[in-house]
Amino acid sequence: MPYAGVPPVFDDRTRDACVVVPGIMGSVLQDTATGALLWGADLAMLTNPWTGKGFLGALRADAQEREADADTALRAPLTRIRATGLLSRPWWLPVFQGLDPYGKVVEVLERVTLGPGAVVPFPYDWRLAVSYNGALLARAARAHLVRWREQVAARPEWRAVGERQPRLVFAAHSMGGLVVRAALEQDPELAADTRAVITVGTPFLGSAKAVLALNLVQAEAKPAWLLRHVQGMAATLPGVHDLLPGYRCLDRGLDVDRLTPADVARFGGDADLAARSLGERARHRESPVVLPGHRAIVGEAQATVQTLDEQEPTGRAVAVGCHHAFDVGDVGELVRDPRTGIPARRNTYGDGTVHGPSAQAGTDAVHYVFGQHGTLMRHDEVLRQLRRIALERPQGVHLGGDGAGPGLETPHLGGTLGQPLTLTATGLDSPMGVCLTVRSTTTGRPGHPLTLTAGPDGALSARFTPDAPDLYRVVLDTGTHAPISQLVLITPPDT
Structure with missing residues (x-):
């Protein structure tokens, strides 16, 4: 049947x-x-x-x-x-x-x-x-x-x-x-x-x-x-x-x-x-x-x-x-x-x-x-x-291709309130179409885009001065790759 x-x-x-x-x-x-x-x-x-x-x-x-x-x-x-x-x-x-x-x-x-x-x-x-x-x-x-x-x-x-x-x-x-x-x-x-x-x-x-x-x-x-x-x-x-x-x-x-x-x-x-x-x-x-x-x-x-x-x-x-x-x-x-x-x-x-x-x-x-x-x-x-x-899918292609791509550098020791931080985007030729933002992880307040400028060595960087002690999320979005993020702790000055 x-x-x-x-x-x-x-x-x-x-x-x-x-x-x-x-x-x-x-x-x-x-x-x-x-x-x-x-x-x-x-x-x-x-x-x-x-x-x-x-x-x-x-x-x-x-x-x-x-x-x-x-x-x-x-x-x-x-x-x-x-x-x-x-x-x-x-x-x-x-x-x-x-x-x-x-x-x-x-x-x-x-x-x-x-x-x-x-x-x-x-x-x-x-x-x-x-x-x-x-x-x-x-x-x-x-x-x-x-x-x-x-x-x-x-x-x-x-x-x-x-x-x-x-x-x-x-x-x-x-x-x-x-x-x-x-x-x-x-x-x-x-x-x-x-x-x-x-x-x-x-x-x-x-x-x-x-x-x-x-x-x-x-x-x-x-x-x-x-x-x-x-x-x-x-x-x-x-x-x-x-x-x-x-x-x-x-x-x-x-x-x-x-x-x-x-x-x-x-x-x-x-x-x-x-x-x-x-x-x-x-x-x-x-x-x-x-x-x-x-x-x-x-x-x-x-x-x-x-x-x-x-x-x-x-x-x-x-x-x-x-x-x-x-x-x-x-x-x-x-x-x-x-x-x-x-x-x-x-x-x-x-x-x-x-x-x-x-x-x-x-x-x-x-x-x-x-x-x-x-x-x-x-x-x-x-x-x-x-x-x-x-799900046991076959192995895909290497996500990074030839290894040339964007990178993000932030201070590895964090920062102090009132002192500007330098945030650097590497592996990019131009700031066109690139968005770099900073926002608080505790309040969730959206950050304003920062202006990336090219230094003497060609690296793109921006300055950010925090207005409160907090843990901040820095996000680099090139528009063509998945966004890259990093966290930076800002502490009060030493007393």
Whole structure:
């Protein structure tokens, strides 16, 4: 008999379970004993020295937190501070700069899964070691997959979407990609149950900005109290040390060295934490971990600190960021200019925090996008690619084409009320059709377009003088690319 019913038409959805893993600073942190929110709740902790000093002091890692590793997580997880959720409002920190909330990513994935229960966030205490958080993630991801498989099995209409068992898809930003790698390395069975790992701006080789964050005591920018207390906090955190670059990054002129624990201590970090982190970097160089279904989304065309120059103008080591890297040959030797023997320097750009080679290490499945590191997870092109990968679409073209495109530069230490900021648009020949705006993230007041003018070097820049302490969003819209945004914190003058 011919079929006389109406054949069902299913929505375009994946049957897999998704886990969203934020980057450093991307989880709200709470004091377990008092219930006080220590991170990600109130900008006063960054703009008001009377409250900010207490919050930043509370976030310093104690001796037990500094030593915590994967075994600690499995045996007796730490409880002094807990992560309560993903960042839900724009945030900022000197050097690392702005960070957007993760709500858009969760929404996009929920729209392409069978039900809201398929997508869970994994907030974690980013102050602690990657290995510690990786063990917690492995346990949480396994529990989520078990629950989701039970839900799918209980729904006949969902079973009809496909025959295979649901698997895991990880969507990870920045440090979150390192946490996912640690989880899958520690739990090979979980890796076998993973269909895809999507990393967005993950520093697989490290980020030179981590050294700058440890060296803030040398910075002359204002407010001094904020830089001093952020540096004091960062120097105790295993998580910050786990972002240290493992590649050759110390420019010595005629040679280029890798960081040593002594170097890190000289720049303001902790030698023991650095030794553990750099040891992990060396281990991954010798035995790389291949992530299942790894797809990397990489920011490009943004001015990015890639290596470091060490100076001692006052007898204390000062790390100066350099916007170039070094080519390395097939056997690991530096490529040198055949005429002079000087190491060949090359600007590889990046997303403003992670340079290109670090974010794409370990995979050839790369999507490029013009965007700033902390705002990538709200970037239209990034969200589109996350949706495509979740739905198992074929790999598309590189978003950035030949790598030539617009970039945005803002002060990485923020600004002071009453002092004009210089905002720079790079990679553009003319201001025609280009719109640069600044608006408050707290009031939502639309900003007036700024006038871009060409300087002696051809770069386009504009001046902005803030009229109130706040966290501001700078948006560069060329009319032909997805807008690029960055966050800038403006604080009151030092008193």
